[in-house]
Amino acid sequence: MSVIQVCARCAGRWPVLGAPAQWCPRCHGVLLAPIRTEQQLSPDQRGFRWVARPPLRRGGLAADPPAPSPTPHYTDVPRWGLQDHVDSSPGGRNWPEALADKAATFLIATAGLYALAVPAELGRYAVLVWNRTRLVDPTVLAVSDVAVFVTQAGGMLFALLSGISGVCWLLRIRRRTFARERRSDPRSAGELIVGCAVPGLNLVMPGVFLLEVVRRDPRAVTLVRAWWAMWVFGVVLLVFNWFWRSRPGLQAMADGVLLSAFTAMIAAATALLALLVLRRLEGRTLKGTKEAVTRWVIATDPPSESELPAKNSGTPDQEALAS
Structure with a gap:
């Protein structure tokens, strides 16, 4: 058993x-x-x-093949993944932000037009000198007048646009700067606009508004002060130019042409300095590219032989005489 x-x-x-x-x-x-x-x-x-299983059939009876089913497909748009939420409500364009974005473009156009106004004014002065002894071709005179009018009028127009867009840019850069520091702007938007628009105040307050933002950047402070000085000097020179043109006489008119050329050169330099200030505060180069960040690393290893100062290559006798 x-x-x-x-x-x-x-x-x-x-x-x-x-x-x-x-x-x-x-x-x-x-x-x-x-x-x-x-x-x-x-x-x-x-x-x-x-x-009981048939021979060589270890898996048992084979199951019937499944019936063909329809191709799988989504009945609706999948909700997973990246979603693009489109605001269906019609929203108005933010004009202050759009003008702030165009500030650099307007400043470049202003600097370019006033830079072209300098040779145009000098060409008019050359025509006046030539006209003292000879007759001037009417075509040359018309070209000179058109060049002066286009460059000066265009420069004034773009200078006005630069001022308006510059105020919008100032509001934005102050808002971003104080928000980065987690503080509120001590000045209201109305105070900033009045300080930049009222004659007399706009000689002093724009520089103050900018220095409140760039007080921790020595290079930016230098640029703001240079632009501030050039801005005040340009306004004073413009007023002096208006008074000078009211003087009678041909010589006064000729001197007024030279003074206009000098004023246009100062205006171009002022617009260029304003562009430098704008690019500096935005962390960009003059061309608008992102400024490279300088990283300082503490050297812990001893200096190599190539970094050591060069030794005296003279002979021992020369070294003894030198000592």
Whole structure:
């Protein structure tokens, strides 16, 4: 009489020696309850049942192939991923921001027109000198007049646009600077506009407004002071030019032409300095590219031989005489 245990996984028969085992030594499957080989037990009383399989078919009966299903597709636009939220409500254009963005362009145009006005005024002065002894061709005179009018009138127009856009840019740069420092601007927008628009005040307050923003940048402070001085000098020179043109006489008119050329040169320099200040505060170069950040690293290693100062290459006698 023998007692065996049948593996539920590989159907292997293992004799029971002592206490019943739990795991199959071959496949580590679960061993069923022990049974006696000489007793014929009904399937209900056995802890297992035999399943007949065809030869070389270890996986059992093959399952029926699945029926073809429709191609998977989205019934709606997927909501995952990047979302582009478009504001359907019609919003008005932010004109102060748009003008602030155009400040650099207007300053470049102003500097260019006044720079062209300098040779135009000098050309008019040359025509006046030539006309003292000879007749001037009407075509040359018309070209000179058109050149002076276009450059001077265009320079004044773009200077006005530069002033308006410059005020908008000043409001924006002050708002960003104080927001970066987590402080509120001590001056209101109305105070800034009045200080930049009222004659007399606009000679003093724009420089003060800028210095309140750039007080921690020595180079920017130097640029603001240079622009401030050039701005005041240009306004004084413009007023002097108006009074000079009211003087009678041909010589006064000729001198007024030279004074206009000098005034145009100062105006071009003022616009260029204003552009430098704008680029400096925005962290950009004069061309508008991003300014490279200088990083300083503390040197911890001793200097190499190439970094040491050159030693005296003279002979020992020369060194003794030198000492």
